[in-house]
Amino acid sequence: MSQDGIEPSATVLRTSSSSSQSSSFDFSKFLDQMKSKGAEPIAKYLRSFLSNFSKKAFSVNDQIKVIQDFLGFISVRMRECEVWSRASESEFENATEAMEKLVMNRLYDLTFSPSIAQTNRPLTTDDIEKDNILSQRIRFLSWIREEHLDIPPRQDGFLDFAKSELLKINHYKAPRDKLICILNACKVIFGLIRHSHSDESADTFMPLLIFLVIQSNPDHLISNVEYIQRFRSPAKLKSEAGYYLSSLMAAVSFIETLDHTCLANITPEEFEHNVEEAIKALPPPSPNETTGPTITVTQEKDPEAETIPPHAGEESAQPLSMASPDLDFTSMQPFSHPSAPNFNPLSLAEDTKSFFRRTGDSISKPLGAIGKIISTAVEGKESSDNGENPNGYPRLPGPFSPLALRQSSRSSSPSHPPPDGLNYVPYKSRLRPDTPQSSSDAGAEQSPDARPTLAPRVQTLLDSRGPSRASSPLLDLSELSESIATIDARTAEQGTAAMNTLRQIFPTLETDVLQLVLEASDGDVGMSIDRLLEMSGG
Amino acid sequence: MSRQFQFKLVLLGESAVGKSSLVLRFVKDQFEDYRESTIGAAFLTQTVTLEDQTTVKFEIWDTAGQERYKSLAPMYYRNANCAVVVYDITQSASLEKARNWIRELQRQADPSIVIALCGNKSDLSARRQVTQEEAQKYAEEEGLMWGETSAKTGEGVSEIFLSIAKKLPLTVPSATAPRGGASARPAGQKGVDLNRSTTQSQDGCNC
Numbered sequence: 152m153s154q155d156g157i158e159p160s161a162t163v164l165r166t167s168s169s170s171s172q173s174s175s176f177d178f179s180k181f182l183d184q185m186k187s188k189g190a191e192p193i194a195k196y197l198r199s200f201l202s203n204f205s206k207k208a209f210s211v212n213d214q215i216k217v218i219q220d221f222l223g224f225i226s227v228r229m230r231e232c233e234v235w236s237r238a239s240e241s242e243f244e245n246a247t248e249a250m251e252k253l254v255m256n257r258l259y260d261l262t263f264s265p266s267i268a269q270t271n272r273p274l275t276t277d278d279i280e281k282d283n284i285l286s287q288r289i290r291f292l293s294w295i296r297e298e299h300l301d302i303p304p305r306q307d308g309f310l311d312f313a314k315s316e317l318l319k320i321n322h323y324k325a326p327r328d329k330l331i332c333i334l335n336a337c338k339v340i341f342g343l344i345r346h347s348h349s350d351e352s353a354d355t356f357m358p359l360l361i362f363l364v365i366q367s368n369p370d371h372l373i374s375n376v377e378y379i380q381r382f383r384s385p386a387k388l389k390s391e392a393g394y395y396l397s398s399l400m401a402a403v404s405f406i407e408t409l410d411h412t413c414l415a416n417i418t419p420e421e422f423e424h425n426v427e428e429a430i431k432a433l434p435p436p437s438p439n440e441t442t443g444p445t446i447t448v449t450q451e452k453d454p455e456a457e458t459i460p461p462h463a464g465e466e467s468a469q470p471l472s473m474a475s476p477d478l479d480f481t482s483m484q485p486f487s488h489p490s491a492p493n494f495n496p497l498s499l500a501e502d503t504k505s506f507f508r509r510t511g512d513s514i515s516k517p518l519g520a521i522g523k524i525i526s527t528a529v530e531g532k533e534s535s536d537n538g539e540n541p542n543g544y545p546r547l548p549g550p551f552s553p554l555a556l557r558q559s560s561r562s563s564s565p566s567h568p569p570p571d572g573l574n575y576v577p578y579k580s581r582l583r584p585d586t587p588q589s590s591s592d593a594g595a596e597q598s599p600d601a602r603p604t605l606a607p608r609v610q611t612l613l614d615s616r617g618p619s620r621a622s623s624p625l626l627d628l629s630e631l632s633e634s635i636a637t638i639d640a641r642t643a644e645q646g647t648a649a650m651n652t653l654r655q656i657f658p659t660l661e662t663d664v665l666q667l668v669l670e671a672s673d674g675d676v677g678m679s680i681d682r683l684l685e686m687s688g689g
Numbered sequence: 690m691s692r693q694f695q696f697k698l699v700l701l702g703e704s705a706v707g708k709s710s711l712v713l714r715f716v717k718d719q720f721e722d723y724r725e726s727t728i729g730a731a732f733l734t735q736t737v738t739l740e741d742q743t744t745v746k747f748e749i750w751d752t753a754g755q756e757r758y759k760s761l762a763p764m765y766y767r768n769a770n771c772a773v774v775v776y777d778i779t780q781s782a783s784l785e786k787a788r789n790w791i792r793e794l795q796r797q798a799d800p801s802i803v804i805a806l807c808g809n810k811s812d813l814s815a816r817r818q819v820t821q822e823e824a825q826k827y828a829e830e831e832g833l834m835w836g837e838t839s840a841k842t843g844e845g846v847s848e849i850f851l852s853i854a855k856k857l858p859l860t861v862p863s864a865t866a867p868r869g870g871a872s873a874r875p876a877g878q879k880g881v882d883l884n885r886s887t888t889q890s891q892d893g894c895n896c
Contacts, residue, residue: 301755334728341729351730352709353700357753357761394732394750401761413757470727 175241176327178467181249189233196225197250201257211275214262215381222251222384252325255382256465259324262382264374281373289368289406290433294425299414300358303347308656313339314367315652319468320375326383328468329375330392335471336363337395353398361402376400649676691742696857698747699766701790702775703783704754707809710840711775712749715850737847737854745854747771762790763797771803771853778808778837781818784827791831803856805834807849812839 185194200221209217226247229235235243260266264278297304317336320329340359341351349355369375376399380388388396405413411422646669653665653676665679672679702708709730716735726733736746752758752765766772772794776787787806794804806828808819821837828835834852838845 338728341731344729350709353731353751353753354704354709354755356729356731357758358755390734390748391726391728391732394748395728397750397764398731401758401764404764405758405761408760415757 175245176248176467177245178249178252181246181253184234184246187234193225193229193232193234196228197254200225201254204258205261208273211381218254218258218262218382219385222247222254225250248327251382251384252327252467255325255327263324263378265371276377278374278377279371282371285373285403285407286368286370287433289365291426291429292365292406292409293368294429295362295365295414297362298416300362301415302358302362303349308652308658309339309343309346310363310366311655312652313343313363315648316471317363317367318369320372321370322464323466323468324464325467326379326381327387328464330379330383330387330396331468331470333379333399334392334395335468337398338471357398357402360398361405364399364402364406372403376403646674649674649679652676653679691744692859693744693746694857694859695746695748696770697750697768698771698773698853699750699752699769700773700775701752701762701766701787701794702754702773702807703777703780703786706754706775706777706780706783707840708754708773708775709751711773711807711809711838711846712751714840714843714846716749735850737851739851739854739859743859745857745859747850747854762793766794766798766802769798769802770857771805772798773805773807773849773853775807775809776819776824777810778819778824779810779813779816784808784819784824788827791833795831801858803834803853804831805836805849805853807835808837809840811837811844812841 184190204217229246229250230243235246238246255262260270261272264274264276265282267274268279313336316332316339318332319335320332323329323332337356337360340356340363343359344351344355364372376396379396411417411419414422417425649669650662650665653660653669654662669676669679700708700712712733712735713730716733731751733749733751734746735749736744738744750765750769752762772790774787774790774794776783791804791806794802806824808821808824824837825835827833834849834856836845836849836852838849840846
């Protein structure tokens with residue numbers, strides 16, 4: 152694996168995080184690749200697919216099929232493309248993963264049930280009804296405490312940490328990132344189990360997962376799980392990720408059917424009484440309960456929910472890294488920590504030795520890349536407002552064209568100048584069928600090698616010769632409204648959230664200390680926890 | 690290249706019978722693939738190599754053994770190729786629970802599922818409540834594999850998993866044709882992972 156540029160030290164920790172998460176996922180690298188001239192045909196296919204997908208009303212099953220077909224098709228094309236033809240397995244895996252993420256980021260409003268509802272498009276599933284039923288049920292059961300599930304009393308800090316990880320599921324758009332939120336929450340639960348010296352097993356994990364779901368009551372949990380199952384690559388929903396996703400569904404199923412016989416330390420009378428009290432305490436249901444996102448449950452703490460900017464959630468979720476399950480491998484497998492050479496986890500106390508860690512070097516990349524793209528977009532915005540330039544050279548700025556809407560991003564980013572120095576044209580004109588670009592689209596479609604793996608349905612979608620409407624909702628660049636300032640604000644929020652997490656877990660340590668450690672860890676919560684545990688437990 | 694298979698194994702049994710210790714022991718002793726678990730020990734993988742160099746990779750799905758979670762088990766044994774049902778030889782009630790699991794598997798799981806009944810805590814035979822004869826007789830009647838294990842000493846542990854591996858249908862190389870039904874699924878779509886585990890077994894410990 153060393154030939155593919157992954158830091159050897161990183162691979163020690165994460166050699167085979169295999170199916171569930173790709174350890175070295177680098178979205179910005181993919182975006183850079185897509186911007187290169189060699190990737191132009193791929194970008195064209197993608198643009199055409201996205202544009203056409205948004206114009207048709209598919210059933211959910213057809214959506215799944217069409218998207219899978221397209222991703223299968225495009226990965227064959229990508230392999231043939233010079234940009235990836237010599238890429239290693241893992242590099243290419245990065246590209247196909249990123250392509251899925253990019254496509255689903257773009258198609259989110261058409262595929263994620265709550266977003267479909269929010270944009271007043273017709274729904275073809277009952278996801279939202281199920282969301283509402285579940286979240287209401289959880290509110291009826293909000294009085295459930297640890298003892299009802301035979302969970303020994305715990306440190307709330309861990310649970311709050313797990314909660315915040317799970318609640319991020321509504322922040323991210325790509326199925327991959329949503330899944331990572333679930334897996335991260337599960338990792339935190341195992342951290343808690345280890346910390347309390349319990350056996351690591353389903354016996355201890357399941358009650359905590361159920362308790363976590365009840366405590367956090369994430370909005371649209373069913374919609375999220377369904378969305379992941381529909382649109383995450385099936386190969387990535389097996390093995391470990393499949394296990395934890397199944398466990399989450401099992402937890403939901405438990406909650407859906409729970410009665411007093413499923414709980415410990417409670418009489419039927421107490422159960423009934425508690426539910427009645429909980430119902431009384433709830434506000435009356437709104438009349439159009441089933442249709443709108445307006446009924447979203449207000450969370451106790453979910454500051455993000457209200458203020459999410461339009462294209463937030465397109466960055467990448469970071470898998471929390473931690474050592475393997477507590478199999479006591481420390482004697483044979485010393486940990487290495489690329490960004491903290493002096494950090495010696497072997498000296499950690501027994502219960503903390505394999506706590507969360509992640510490689511520090513991968514943390515800032517995704518946000519940084521997005522910031523860069525956005526700053527490019529903002530700089531170019533004024534000039535783009537001058538209108539279209541249909542005669543301009545029809546170069547694609549790459550898959551991020553949606554983000555780059557309404558800008559002629561001509562060489563405004565010093566780090567990503569257009570390869571040939573020519574101006575980009577505004578997005579709208581690029582969709583015009585009468586540009587040279589379109590005729591080369593046609594050429595690409597006719598090339599014999601474009602056919603073999605292309606399902607007819609996808610072929611139809613790729614046919615971009617029909618009149619394109621620049622106003623297609625997908626490609627409407629209103630997304631660009633997020634400015635650098637917003638990004639900065641979000642970064643700051645993340646810093647505050649990180650501090651809050653640390654305060655919860657280490658209530659006895661001084662804020663200054665937490666702040667110092669957090670800064671020393673480049674804002675990495677996992678690493679900060681490692682260090683603080685070492686300090687307090689050593 | 691030797692043949693490689695991948696199977697889903699579900700672990701059932703009452704809470705205190707030591708089913709997770711059993712699997713940890715299995716995974717620990719051969720420490721080949723443990724790093725594939727990145728989240729926690731409820732899901733583990735382990736690869737065994739048979740005499741003819743065929744490798745069988747188990748994806749081990751632990752289930753919560755408490756009675757209140759019984760209704761969740763189908764979500765775990767769905768599509769499982771094999772099941773290990775564990776009881777505690779010092780608790781005859783735990784064999785009763787095991788029998789219930791087995792009945793349920795026989796009714797509801799994939800008909801081709803390979804079931805092994807496993808009497809754990811053989812190191813505590815002084816406090817034995819379930820005789821070997823009784824368990825063995827029951828297993829024979831039901832057509833199950835049977836063995837006693839000690840997660841504590843490791844006795845009998847790898848034997849159980851090895852015999853399951855031998856009993857699984859190892860006729861279709863996993864990278865190719867689907868067998869139809871659930872049994873081929875875990876193996877069928879795993880080209881990349883299987884290659885990866887080949888690489889690992891080359892530089893790792895080859896047991």
